[in-house]
Amino acid sequence: MISSIRGDVLHIGLDHVVLDVGGLGYRVNATPATLGRLARGTAASLVTTLVVREDSMTLYGFTDDESRALFSLVQTVSGIGPRLAMAITSVLEPDVLKRALVDEDIKVLQRVPGIGKRTAERMVLELKDKVALGADSDSGMAAGGSTGAHAKRDHVVEGLVGLGFGQPAAEAATDAVLKESPDAEIAAVLRSALTMLGRTK
Template sequence: MIASVRGTVQAVRLDGAVVEVGGVGLLVHATPATLATLRVGATAFLATSLLVREDALTLFGFADPDEREVFETVQTVSGVGPRLALAMLAVHSPDALRRAVQDEDLAALKRVPGIGHKGAQRIVLELAGRLGAPSTSASDGGARPDASDTTGARPREQVTEALVGLGWTAKAAQDAVTGVADAVEASGEILEVASLLRATLRALGGGRG
């Protein structure tokens, strides 16, 4: 298993980053929050989880080992695969997921695209006592820096595509992006993909709290 990677960031995309390790560029899939901390040309360290299938090897990266552990643990729930697990961490922080399971907060879990009422009930039942208790000082801290190469001429379209990739319907993603982007432009701020993506995730119901 590849437990972590350290190397130079070659590219940052909406669904992952390419990190050069020993002359080899590794594509690492990650959440928007993690990708927003990466900068092209800088050295990055990511805790990783390797998914091995007959036709592909897929590497997922995380800001820290705790996030990786939650990613792997939630996949033990029936019906939860890596794509849905990553979407859960795109919407909620690890401690937010712990609180949702501990408090049996089905509404919080249902904010994740692809999780319905029965799915949320199953997650609470199967993960009870397995994620550990949330930190009493749980906080996402200050705003995370934007990835420098995720700005572009089509931020609305790019963010919509990223949200669809995480599981939202095209209409839900487009409506949310339009509302947030219009507000950003009306305020006179520069429309950047990374910050627009984070703001739209919050608007869709849950942020990462």
């Protein structure tokens, strides 16, 4: 099992990063939020999970142990594999995901593409008692909710620039996404902006 990886960033794609480790290029699938913290030509360190299938070995990377644990936890639910688990951790921040499970908030879970009502209900039923909310989860969510649009915009633009996009293009894509979905979480805005920039390149 590969539990962590450190190397120089060779390439950053929409859903993965390639790290040079001892002359070998390792492709690591990651969320837009994780990719937004990386930059080509710099060293990066990620905690990882290796998913082995009969025809493939896929490495998934995360910035912290909590995100990796949630990625593994949601896969214990029938019908949720690595790809859908990655979509869940891309769209929902750890605290938002845990709060939705504890509060049985099906609508929040259904924000994730591929998660229908039945799957969301199964997630709540099977995971509600397996997640633990931190003592400051409520205050953390409140702080997130009160974060101004400018702060959210700056965070996303910074992430896009870190991925190698020009400042004007990053700002234009971010503004377009926020205009359409002003209440979207940072990870969701970043993902949508990346998709938009990928189409216009």
